[in-house]
Amino acid sequence: MNWTLVGASTIAAQYMIDAIRAVGGGEIRHVISGSADHAATYAKHHGIPFAGTDLDQALADPEVAAVYISSTNEKHFAQAMAAIRAGKHVLCEKPLAMTPQDAREMVLAAEAAGVVFATNHHLRCAGSHQAIRDVIKAGRIGRVLSLRIHHAVELPGNLQTWRINAAGSGGGVIPDITVHDADVVRFLTGEDPVRVTAMMAASGMGQGVEDSAMSVWALPSGAMVMSHESFTHPFAGTGIEVHGTEGSIFARDVMTQRPIGSVELVTGAGRDAVPFPDHNLYEYGVRRFVEATRGQGTPAATGWDGVHSLTIALAVREAAETGQTVTIASPGVA
Known part of the structure; x- marks a missing residue:
């Protein structure tokens, strides 16, 4: 082709x-x-x-x-x-x-x-994310209570152009990274957030768009999501935590374009490394x-997956702009 x-x-x-x-x-x-x-x-x-x-x-x-x-x-x-x-x-x-x-x-x-x-x-193509989803679906952490996604990095110099200077081109950390985290949450849980509260900030890296955001999302099941995205954190690392009634998953350095990082399952029986394939994501x-x-x-991700992730990300931006909790309406089919 x-x-x-x-x-x-x-x-x-x-x-x-x-x-x-x-x-x-x-x-x-x-x-x-x-x-x-x-x-x-x-x-x-x-x-x-x-x-x-x-x-x-x-x-x-x-x-x-x-x-x-x-x-x-x-x-x-x-x-x-x-x-x-x-x-x-x-x-x-x-x-x-x-x-x-x-x-x-x-x-x-x-x-x-x-x-x-x-x-x-x-990210949903990563072996690490697929392994996390498998652990959740197998019931190994019980009922999911909360997720924490931290995806705060330093935007490389060669990318510090329209992403931080051009709102009209779709710049800002929310359409660039929060949209990814929205897809990750949907991929791992099979749920779409129904409400979101948020804050965003601009540190001066660019002009006219946000370079950091934090938000809390409510899922239909009652589980909560805490999400942090930034272009300005060179040493923060990235990761996912999923906490349930019977255990927790700690995934480190997995919000990346490369098949790296680690996934650990913690239950009453102890701590176990979760293996995952290291295939090329792309x-x-x-x-x-x-x-x-x-x-x-x-x-791997349909067009409808892209519609849903965009809907969630823009709800985060609206919540941050208005200071109000935003109810997320379903974007439609699938």
């Missing part, structure tokens, strides 16, 4: 190009960027045959079946809709759009067109996507 990259991005360069090629079965034929010079340089460096700024021209290529979108957030909606109209399968970076309404429209359009639409939520996600285009299962 041949691909077009929409966005000559860092994530594609660091992870997705290699993942697409590792899965095999096709080539990356086009890269599209807002800058012709950047597209040409990027294509030459990564061995991509065609480069340019004309998305419609790339979508007209009958040899391309799939599009990977990793442009700035405000461009996702129009680019995804164009790809869907062209009959291409779409793997889109999170957040899917600037609003849940636009994200929902994208997913419904893909369903109507009969193409696969997926969200590139890489290869796993691409493989699931490609299989779905062949009618074999579903993507």
Whole structure:
């Protein structure tokens, strides 16, 4: 299956190009960027045959079946809709759009067109996260009472551009990281939060957007979630804690793009390391996507997963902006 990259991005360069090629079965034929010079340089460096700024021209290529979108957030909606109209399968970076309404429209359009639409939520592809979910589903910690997700890191210098300076492009830690944590909670618990309270702050790293957020979410089961995201914490580490009536899970350094970290189960019987596979997260996600285009299962994270995670993240931002508890309405189907 041949691909077009929409966005000559860092994530594609660091992870997705290699993942697409590792899965095999096709080539990356086009890269599209807002800058012709950047597209040409990027294509030459990564061995991509065609480069340019004309998305419609790339979508007209009958040899391309799939599009990977990793442009700035405000461009996702129009680019995804164009790809869907062209009959291409779409793997889109999170957040899917600037609003849940636009994200929902994208997913419904893909369903109507009969193409696969997926969200590139890489964390649920991690062996560590899958192992945590297996422990919960097996009942080894009893009934889940609470979760704590700390995903406070230092944003690398090469990424300190629109993410911290451009609200209009979808910048800010909430659409960048809280949206991931929302997907993690949904993946681990199978629940969607129903209420959220939050605070956010800007330390001066950038301009016009938040660089730190903390929030508390209520799940339908009665379990609570405490979530912390930041761009400004170089030494905080990351992790997940899941506490239940019969035990607790402590996962360290697992909110990452690499298959690292540790998972420990603590019960009345003692402490036990939980093993997990160390497969490449992005290869796993691409493989699931490609299989779905062949009618074999579903993507690791569907378009609806992306709609839900965006809905939760924007509820966190609304709660932080207003100082009020926000009730999270269901975004719709699935």
